[in-house]
Structures are given as structure tokens and as C-alpha cells.
Amino acid sequence: MxxxxxxxxxxxxxxxxxxxxxxxxxKTSAPDDATKALQNMVSRDPVTVRNSLSRRLADKASPSSLVAPAGARLDVQADSWKQKGDDAQLRAVVTMPQQDPVTTVFYLVREEGQWRVLFGEAG
Structure with a gap:
């Protein structure tokens, strides 16, 4: 050349x-309420967790199943945000005590003007 x-x-x-x-x-970053909904998944307060779940999921979950173990962490990868209408996905690294971190894709749905977690899938 x-x-x-x-x-x-x-x-x-x-x-x-x-x-x-x-x-x-x-790349676009995740909206604040989507990031907050994911971070709430490791809360020790079952009401906080329930309020961040899709209504379909929240109605089926027992309060004891909602509480994350002490020391659980979730680090949202805000630049992984993908949205199509009222459905979206967002990656986060989930770390449970005495376990290796796991990258998880969380699927969210927009309900009542808020992003809520539908489910997560370890990847």
C-alpha cells in the first residue's frame, strides 16, 4: 500500500x-428500572424481589423461594441490553457465596410501565 x-x-x-x-x-444502555429489577433479584427482602418479577412469575413464587442467600451479588452488564417492543433481555454476572460467578441472560417484560423479570437463563 x-x-x-x-x-x-x-x-x-x-x-x-x-x-x-x-x-x-x-450500543444502548439498559433503562434504570430494568437494571434495578435485575439487581433486586439478589435482595434479602421477598417483597422487593416480588415487585421486580413479572406478575405471572410473582403469583407462582412462594416468599421463601424469593430470598437470595446472604452475600449474593448480581453485576448487570448494561451494554448488553436488547429490546423488542415490550420484551427485552439483559446479561448479568450472578455470584452466589462459595460458587463461581455465572453469566446469566435475564428476560424482561414491560408491565404497568415498569420492566420486570420474566426468567433467567445461565449461559
């Missing part, structure tokens, strides 16, 4: 990156 062509390619790359056309910069 000759020098002028290399300079032109470098200039073009610079323009593309600075304009935000890079796919990494075009």
Missing part, C-alpha cells in the same frame, strides 16, 4: 471512530 493511500485509510478510520459509527459506541 502506498503512503498516500495509507494516510487516507487512517484519516477515514479516524473520521468513522470520532463520528460514533463504531458499533461499540452505538
Amino acid at each position: 502506498n503512503r498516500s493511500r495509507a494516510v487516507a485509510m487512517a484519516l477515514l478510520t479516524s473520521v468513522i471512530l470520532s463520528s460514533g459509527a463504531c458499533s461499540e459506541q452505538q
Whole structure:
């Protein structure tokens, strides 16, 4: 490649990156209520967890099954947000005490103006 062509390619790359056309910069972040709903999944308060679940799931869950063990953590990967209408998905790393972290895809649904968790799938 000759020098002028290399300079032109470098200039073009610079323009593309600075304009935000890079796919990494075009990702959208998860809405705050979706992130909060996921973070609530490791709450020690069953009411907090229940309020973050889809109504279909919340109606079937017993209060004792909703409480995460002490020390459980969930780190949302906000840039993994994907939405189609009232359905969405979001990845998070779930860490339970004395276990290896697990990356999980959570599926959410928009109900009553809020994002709520439908289910999660370890990936």
C-alpha cells in the first residue's frame, strides 16, 4: 500500500471512530428500572424481589423461594441490553457465596410501565 493511500485509510478510520459509527459506541444502555429489577433479584427482602418479577412469575413464587442467600451479588452488564417492543433481555454476572460467578441472560417484560423479570437463563 502506498503512503498516500495509507494516510487516507487512517484519516477515514479516524473520521468513522470520532463520528460514533463504531458499533461499540452505538450500543444502548439498559433503562434504570430494568437494571434495578435485575439487581433486586439478589435482595434479602421477598417483597422487593416480588415487585421486580413479572406478575405471572410473582403469583407462582412462594416468599421463601424469593430470598437470595446472604452475600449474593448480581453485576448487570448494561451494554448488553436488547429490546423488542415490550420484551427485552439483559446479561448479568450472578455470584452466589462459595460458587463461581455465572453469566446469566435475564428476560424482561414491560408491565404497568415498569420492566420486570420474566426468567433467567445461565449461559
